[in-house]
Amino acid sequence: MERKTIDVVVLGAGAAGMMCAATAGTMGRSVVLIDHATKLAEKIRISGGGRCNFTNMNTRPECYLSQNPHFVKSALAQYTQHDFIKLVESHGLTYHEKTLGQLFCDQGSGAIIEMLKLEVDRAGVLWRMQTPIGEVRRVDDGFEVDAGDETWCCASLVVATGGLSIPPIGATGIGYDIARQFDLDIVPTTAALVPLTFQPQDMWGELAGVALEATEVSAGKGRFREDILLTHKGVSGPAILQVSSYWQPGEPVTINLLPDEDPAEFLASANRDALLSTVLAERLPRRFAQALAGQFGEVKPLKQYLPKEMSAIAERLSAWQVVPSGTLGYKKAEVTKGGVDTKGLNSKTMMARDVPGLFFIGEVVDVTGWLGGYNFQWAWSSAYVAGLNA
Ligand code: FDA
Numbered sequence: 001m002e003r004k005t006i007d008v009v010v011l012g013a014g015a016a017g018m019m020c021a022a023t024a025g026t027m028g029r030s031v032v033l034i035d036h037a038t039k040l041a042e043k044i045r046i047s048g049g050g051r052c053n054f055t056n057m058n059t060r061p062e063c064y065l066s067q068n069p070h071f072v073k074s075a076l077a078q079y080t081q082h083d084f085i086k087l088v089e090s091h092g093l094t095y096h097e098k099t100l101g102q103l104f105c106d107q108g109s110g111a112i113i114e115m116l117k118l119e120v121d122r123a124g125v126l127w128r129m130q131t132p133i134g135e136v137r138r139v140d141d142g143f144e145v146d147a148g149d150e151t152w153c154c155a156s157l158v159v160a161t162g163g164l165s166i167p168p169i170g171a172t173g174i175g176y177d178i179a180r181q182f183d184l185d186i187v188p189t190t191a192a193l194v195p196l197t198f199q200p201q202d203m204w205g206e207l208a209g210v211a212l213e214a215t216e217v218s219a220g221k222g223r224f225r226e227d228i229l230l231t232h233k234g235v236s237g238p239a240i241l242q243v244s245s246y247w248q249p250g251e252p253v254t255i256n257l258l259p260d261e262d263p264a265e266f267l268a269s270a271n272r273d274a275l276l277s278t279v280l281a282e283r284l285p286r287r288f289a290q291a292l293a294g295q296f297g298e299v300k301p302l303k304q305y306l307p308k309e310m311s312a313i314a315e316r317l318s319a320w321q322v323v324p325s326g327t328l329g330y331k332k333a334e335v336t337k338g339g340v341d342t343k344g345l346n347s348k349t350m351m352a353r354d355v356p357g358l359f360f361i362g363e364v365v366d367v368t369g370w371l372g373g374y375n376f377q378w379a380w381s382s383a384y385v386a387g388l389n390a
Contacts, residue, residue: 001151006030006126008390009145009154011133012175014041015379016362017160018116023387025123029156032126034133034147035170041113042169043162047376048102052109054088055081055380056373057101064378065245065368067187071342072367072378075350079384081377091115100226102372136178142357156357156390160383163336163363164189171330175364176339182355185341187366191333192245193375195236196253196324208232210288215239216256222246225259230288234324241371244327245337255320258283263317267310272303276313292316335375339366349389350382359386 010021013035021033039045044052056063059081064072085103088095093115094106105112120127134146142155161175176186207230216225217239229237243253258266270279277299280289293299296313305313330336340360344352350365352358361382369375 001146001149003151003153004032005153006032007154008032008156008158009034009143009147009152010158010160010390011035011145011178012160012162012362012364013037013127013129014160014162014362015044015116015376016162016383017158018120019380019383020158020160020359020361020387020390021125022116022119022123023384024156024158024390025120025125027388029390030126031123032128032152032154033120034128034131034145034152036130036132036172037170038130039169040117040129043166044113044116044376045109046166046169047109048104048373050109051104051106052112053098053102053104053373053376054095054112055084055103055377057081057097057103059101059374059377063370063374065192065337066342066366068342068366071345071347072381074347075381075385076377078348078388079381081373083384084377084380087119088112088115091118100372133174136181138182138355154357156359158359158361158386158390159340159364160361161364163339164330165191165333165336167330175360179340179344179360179364182352182358184344184352184355184360187338187341189336189338191327191330192337192368193241193334193371194244194327194329194332195231195234196240196244196247197234197326197328198322199325202322207288207291210285211237212255212257212284212288214259216259217243217253218256219243219251219253220246220248228255233328238371241334245335245368245370247324247327249326250323252321252323255322257317257320263314264311266317267302267314270302273301275299275301276305280317334371335363335368337366337368339364342366348385350386351389357390359390361386 007029008031010033025031131148137144143157145152210230222243224239224242226239227237277290277293350359362379
C-alpha cells in the first residue's frame, strides 16, 4: 500500500460527494474523491427520467422525513435551492419547472454531472474512480483509509456513499458500516419513494396501466394530491411514491378518488336510469369505473341500489382503503429512508459530535425528502456545509 497524506478524503462520488469535494477544494483544502463505480454518478444520470429534477422551488424543512425534523434546517438555509440554481445558470444550463416547483435540466442529467465534474476539477480535487474502499482507521491526527492500492492519511473523512436503493448501479451499505464502527446509531432503513404491492384480491382484475389523476392518497401522517398508476403488481405514480415514505407494513393506504366533491352528492345528482359503471365513468377512467362498479355485485342502474349500498359506494369513492402487501423494495426505490442517526451529527456542519473530522452527508443520513427534487437539494446542502468545515 502506498501511503499518501491529504486534508480531506470524500468517500462516494455521487451528488453529495462531488458537491462536497468541490466545496472543500475551493476552500483551499487538498481533497481526494473515491468511488468504486466505473461510471460517474449513475443515480444523477437516471434521475428525473434522464432530465434530473435537481431541486424544488418550494424546498422547506417540512418536506423531509427524519427522526429529528429540525435537523435539516441549518444546512438547507446555508445552501438553498436558489444557490444551486445560480450554479446551474453559471454553467449556461437552462431548466424548466414542472408541477409543484420541480426543476428539470433542459440539457439532461448528463449536463448536471458534467457541471459537477467541472466544479470538482476546478477545485483541484484528485479523482479515484473504480477504487474499492477497504479499511477505515482512526489515528491520532485523523483517519487512515485503505482504497485500492493506496492508504490515505487525512484530517477529515466525509462519508457520502448514499443509501441502498438500486444496488446494480453501485449502492452499498458501507456508509452505515463506517458509522457503526465509530459508534454512531443507525435508524433502521427501508425502501422509500417506492411502488406499493397489493394482495391479488385487492387488484380487481386486469387494471394495469390505468392512471387516476389528482387523487388524494394518505398513509400515516403523509397526504398527497397527485396521480396514481395501477400496475401488474400494485400501485405506483407520484402520489403512491410519496406516501410510501410514510407507510408502515400492515397499515392501510387511503385513496380519495373524488377529492374535489362530495361523492354522495355526485351520486344523488346523477342520472338514476344509467348503469353505476356509466355514472362512475363520468369521473374515472372507464376500465376502472367498470371494475369499481363490479365490486358492489351485479352492475345495475343507479335507481336499483339500496340507500345503504349507495352509502357504501360513496364511501369507497372518498376513502378506498387497501392494505398493501409490501413494496417493490430497494430494487425499485428512489431512496432509502432511515440511516445515520442525526442525534450523533452536528446539523450546522454534518460532523459527528463525538468523532472530530468525521462527516456524513446526503442520503446515508437519516433524512428523506419528498419526491420532486428535494433529495438532491438535501445532497447539495448537506455536502456544501460539510465541504466548508471539512
Ligand atoms: P449517491 O447514491 O448519489 O452516491 C453515492 C456514491 O457512493 C455512488 O457513486 C456509489 O457508487 C458510491 N459508493 C457506494 N458504496 C460504495 C463503496 N462501497 N465503495 C465506493 N463507493 C461507493 N432525487 C431528486 O432529488 N430528484 C430526482 O429526479 C431523483 N430521481 C431519482 C431517480 C431514481 C431512479 C433514483 C434511484 C433516485 C432518484 N433520486 C432523485 C434520488 C437521488 O438520486 C439521491 O437522493 C441522491 O443521488 C443521493 O445522493 P448521494 O450522493 O447521497 O448518494
